[in-house]
Amino acid sequence: NAGVTQTPKFRVLKTGQSMTLLCAQDMNHEYMYWYRQDPGMGLRLIHYSVGEGTTAKGEVPDGYNVSRLKKQNFLLGLESAAPSQTSVYFCASSHGKREVDEQFFGPGTRLTVL
Amino acid sequence: GQNIDQPTEMTATEGAIVQINCTYQTSGFNGLFWYQQHAGEAPTFLSYNVLDGLEEKGRFSSFLSRSKGYSYLLLKELQMKDSASYLCAVVDSNYQLIWGAGTKLIIKP
Numbered sequence: 001n002a003g004v005t006q007t008p009k010f011r012v013l014k015t016g017q018s019m020t021l022l023c024a025q026d027m028n029h030e031y032m033y034w035y036r037q038d039p040g041m042g043l044r045l046i047h048y049s050v051g052e053g054t055t056a057k058g059e060v061p062d063g064y065n066v067s068r069l070k071k072q073n074f075l076l077g078l079e080s081a082a083p084s085q086t087s088v089y090f091c092a093s094s095h096g097k098r099e100v101d102e103q104f105f106g107p108g109t110r111l112t113v114l
Numbered sequence: 115g116q117n118i119d120q121p122t123e124m125t126a127t128e129g130a131i132v133q134i135n136c137t138y139q140t141s142g143f144n145g146l147f148w149y150q151q152h153a154g155e156a157p158t159f160l161s162y163n164v165l166d167g168l169e170e171k172g173r174f175s176s177f178l179s180r181s182k183g184y185s186y187l188l189l190k191e192l193q194m195k196d197s198a199s200y201l202c203a204v205v206d207s208n209y210q211l212i213w214g215a216g217t218k219l220i221i222k223p
Contacts, residue, residue: 004156037205042118042213043157054162058210090156100145100164100205 002026004106006091012112013081021076021109023091030096032074032101033058036065036087043090049074050096081113117138118214120202125220126192134187142207147174148187149201151216153178157201189219197210197221214217 004025005082012018023032034046045058049068063085065077078085091110094101116137126132137149138146145164149157163169163178163185175188187200206212 035203040215041123042215043211044201044213082164099209100162102147102162103211104157105158107156 004091004093006089006106006109008109009039009107010110011084012114014114015082018077018079019036019070019081019111020078021089021091021111023074023093023106024072025074025091026072027093027095027104029104030071030112031092031094031101032068032075033092033094034064034076035090035091035092036060037108038087046076046089053066079086079113083113085111086113087111116204116206116212118202118204118212120179120200120214121213121218123220125222126189128192128194128221128223130192131188131190132192132219134189134219135186136181136185136202137184138183138202138204138212138214140204140206140212144205144207144209145181146176146178146185146205147186147201147211149203150198151201152198160200176207192221194221194223 007022033048035043047066052071091106092103094103117136148160149158161176168177172192178185199218202214203211203218
């Protein structure tokens with residue numbers, strides 16, 4: 001049981017480049033989330049999904065897109081990276097069977113945009 | 115607006131007890147989580163409180179007062195491995211998590 005995995009672990013981009021972050025979970029969870037974590041700030045929700053084929057905007061969705069084509073995978077895309085997107089990105093998942101559930105987090109992706 | 119306040123950093127001694135406070139002002143309340151996050155790692159679940167009172171889980175306990183918008187995490191018999199950041203998160207009326215910035219706990223021998 002790998003839990004929640006993220007690839008890549010580290011990435012350096014130049015301004016304007018694009019990339020996709022991959023999140024996978026093997027716990028058969030319905031809900032998946034993408035967060036960013038910046039120094040001195042709490043985790044901020046970018047996008048989330050309540051099931052295969054669904055996505056919704058979180059607190060800071062601008063500049064990001066997501067897709068949930070398969071239940072176990074949740075992809076986060078940056079179409080044109082900006083230095084303000086330098087951050088640590090965490091994916092998380094939860095059962096979705098109750099209104100409030102513990103979230104399980106992946107190890108994070110450290111992204112630097114130059 | 116929604117706001118979660120925690121101290122930025124705390125220092126404690128190995129073997130001692132420390133209390134990390136969290137105060138919140140949110141649109142609605144459907145519970146409060148505490149997570150632990152070691153440097154460079156993912157947050158991991160510690161506790162969830164939705165009713166007032168103290169919940170004990172081994173060396174860690176979590177307290178909630180909904181009327182005061184206040185929670186604390188109590189860590190007893192501190193160990194060096196408890197050096198980490200402790201994140202408070204409130205579930206708002208839309209069942210979204212609102213996260214505090216975290217408290218970095220430094221344990222000294």
